[in-house]
Amino acid sequence: MSGVGELRGRVAGAMSALHQDGHLVLCDLLTPAACRDLRAELAPLLVPEGRDPFCSRHVRRVYGVLHNTRAVDALIDHPRVLPLIDRLLLPNYLLSQLEIVEVGVGAPLRPPGYDDQHYPLPRPRPPLSVAALWTLDPGTVVTVWPGSHRWSARRPTSPGTPLTPPPGSCTLLLGTLWHARPARSSAPCLSITARYCEPWLRTREAFTLSPGREVARQLSSRTRRMLGYSIHSPDTGLVDGMHPHRLLT
Template sequence: MTSSNSLPKPTSDRLQMSADLTEHGYCLVADALPESKLTGLQSAVDRTASEDIASGRSFVDEGGANQRLWQLLNRGAEFVELAEHPLALDLAGELLGNRTAYGIENDGLPQFLLSSLTANIAGYGGTPMLMHCDQGYVHEPWPDYPIVCNGGWLLDDFRAENGATLAIPGSHKRNRNPEPGEEKEAIPIEAPAGTLFFFDGRLWHGTGSNRTRTLRRGIFSYFCQPWMRTQENHTASLDPEVAENASPTLRRLVGLDAYGISVGMINGLSPSGLKRADHFSR
């Protein structure tokens, strides 16, 4: 078993982040969210959660104690900004390869997709989430590289007692889904609010049980290879106003731009530059 002294700790050293991702399957980015951004995102998540509860569309799991918020791109400019966070995109590009297709020159935009942008709010008494991999729906055997990756933005201190994510360091090297009983190896990923917990899609993990009376909030930027179907169907769910005002980076991330010369086309053409209404009228 890996010594706790050698496990990833919050760091601002980019080389250390890469080393931790390679060895342990995750890294912890110190102070990824400055205080002003952290406070703004906390308020935005609280507002969004309250709106979902008031409208009767609240999504809960893990024994009814944990609330999930979906398609945050539609819920405020602060979420759109977070989706384009440069360091998160850099880490995702490192894990997913950020490769172009057909030898096309890299245009500087992401060569991968934002599978979803969601929040997970762990409430009191929830049951631990099933230990899983974020690419667990992909049939095995897997290639020797991650097909997806995830970035957890810690909006509160993550501690064992308040439902910190449970994970098994180094499990990404097994390159398979976990089997029953192997969850016993998991440890809580503990770090202060403002930390970015970024991890390989093969890392075994799951939400822990919150035994406190205080909510534990996190936002997850989930990325995938450009040739995969995304968790969130952005084409159907993204608000027209968000799509119309999307930056080139966001358009690429949500699939409103083609990958290479043949993936994500509309009538044989790249959707880049088309308005969303045109997507459904041709």
């Protein structure tokens, strides 16, 4: 099979699994050395435990990721991940949120939910967002309910299925998939999550305000479009009646 044919077959198989289960683990996208380097660069940026009033005191985060580091830029537009998201969301979809989280020992259960919950549209429906969870440490666990992305108003009533994505992997979660985080009793685990959404939605982070134009100029053209320097046809996202990309010239 040719390289192009092999790629198409791999993408088709991945899409079939995503539509069937609502999640997919892509292994071996980062080497062990790359995981170690990322952890070493990101660890000094983590906000001390207890600083976030919306989270457990056992959780540390990096805020303003793109403003503070270039370490994760290559994950946002990774060539093994975006071809799948291209088939799930409309052209010029947006980066909704970029999140770096370390879950420490003693972190409680995060109850079941789905990422699209804050969009007030009834289910069942296609997902409006997709999360890409990059795992850096062993022992990361995500509880999922396979097939729950097709549910209507139903909530999980039975135990979910634990996913243990290995370090260096990227786990895709459709925005309508019910999932949870079990309580943490072992060593801390660090992960990076990029959330993408349809181009006609409001993003969780206002990326055209922060990190600002100077940082945006340092990013790939694809990432700049995902930050909002793009147009959702025919005219959503204009600045003074013109394409917002001109702000970067």
